Amino acid sequence: MPTNTSKTPLTLLGLGAMGAALGRAWLAAGHPLTVWNRTASRAESLASEGAVVAVSAAEAVAANRLVVVCLLDDTSVEKTLAEVDLRGKDVVNLVTSTPAQARARAAWAEQRGARYLDGGIMAVPPMIGVPAAGPYVFYSGSQPLFDEHRTTLAAPADARYVGADAGHAALHDVALLSAMYGMFAGLTHAYALVRGESVAPTDLAPLLTAWLGAMAGAVTTTAQRLESGDYTTDVVSNLGMQVAGRATLLGTAEEQGVSAELLAPFFRLMEQRLQQGSAEEDLTGLVDLLRR
Numbered sequence: 001m002p003t004n005t006s007k008t009p010l011t012l013l014g015l016g017a018m019g020a021a022l023g024r025a026w027l028a029a030g031h032p033l034t035v036w037n038r039t040a041s042r043a044e045s046l047a048s049e050g051a052v053v054a055v056s057a058a059e060a061v062a063a064n065r066l067v068v069v070c071l072l073d074d075t076s077v078e079k080t081l082a083e084v085d086l087r088g089k090d091v092v093n094l095v096t097s098t099p100a101q102a103r104a105r106a107a108w109a110e111q112r113g114a115r116y117l118d119g120g121i122m123a124v125p126p127m128i129g130v131p132a133a134g135p136y137v138f139y140s141g142s143q144p145l146f147d148e149h150r151t152t153l154a155a156p157a158d159a160r161y162v163g164a165d166a167g168h169a170a171l172h173d174v175a176l177l178s179a180m181y182g183m184f185a186g187l188t189h190a191y192a193l194v195r196g197e198s199v200a201p202t203d204l205a206p207l208l209t210a211w212l213g214a215m216a217g218a219v220t221t222t223a224q225r226l227e228s229g230d231y232t233t234d235v236v237s238n239l240g241m242q243v244a245g246r247a248t249l250l251g252t253a254e255e256q257g258v259s260a261e262l263l264a265p266f267f268r269l270m271e272q273r274l275q276q277g278s279a280e281e282d283l284t285g286l287v288d289l290l291r292r
Contacts, residue, residue, distance in 0.1 A: 013035075013069045013071060015042040025129030026152075034063040035047075077105065091109050092116075098170055102170045116166060120169040131158075242270060250267070
């Protein structure tokens, strides 16, 4: 595949499912691309599309100033780049990590003479390079690096800068994923309740979609209450009422032979907050309770 020499060349380390998808998107956008993967055979498909395959990580890093890392984990980054000269390089690390790991890796890169940007990918591989699918990546760390390479970084997925603190991309990533898993927990419990009954899951699905959509306003309301410190004004369903209603939800689970292990911890938090005298609040105070 021909490349546009006016497009920024870059190096990509790691060609798993996500790395390969990123590589194809950069090649499709006309960026000269050098790739490396520990298992060399994984580079063959990208090579056929125009990528240059390096025989070592050091050779790949040496080829371009912009270096994107998409390896398995933080330990893999350490091992892969331990003996590689990073002086003058712009390192963009897309490995899923904790905020603390990202901050430590930023300091590590800076000590070795590189600018550093950490990334949190909010997409699965099939979404990469498909703008209509809505993929994006959180970036944090060196703003000059981000500003210089923003167009290149945005070729596979929209690029969203969330601050100079290198840990903030990972923090945003994990916050959104945590909310997602909370939703998945609710879906799991809901489908378990109707499993074995004459209620088809496909009949329940649109009802769940509509109900969760109606409840999505709580995302903004909770944020506003946290910033204002007012947890009681215009509360529709207060904590006291919700705790009183927990018996029905837990009792139904028991009747249906469904474990309440996904719901019970949340109800315990609600009870703890209620014991502090917060009956007229909504659920926002649970945020403060979790941080104690």
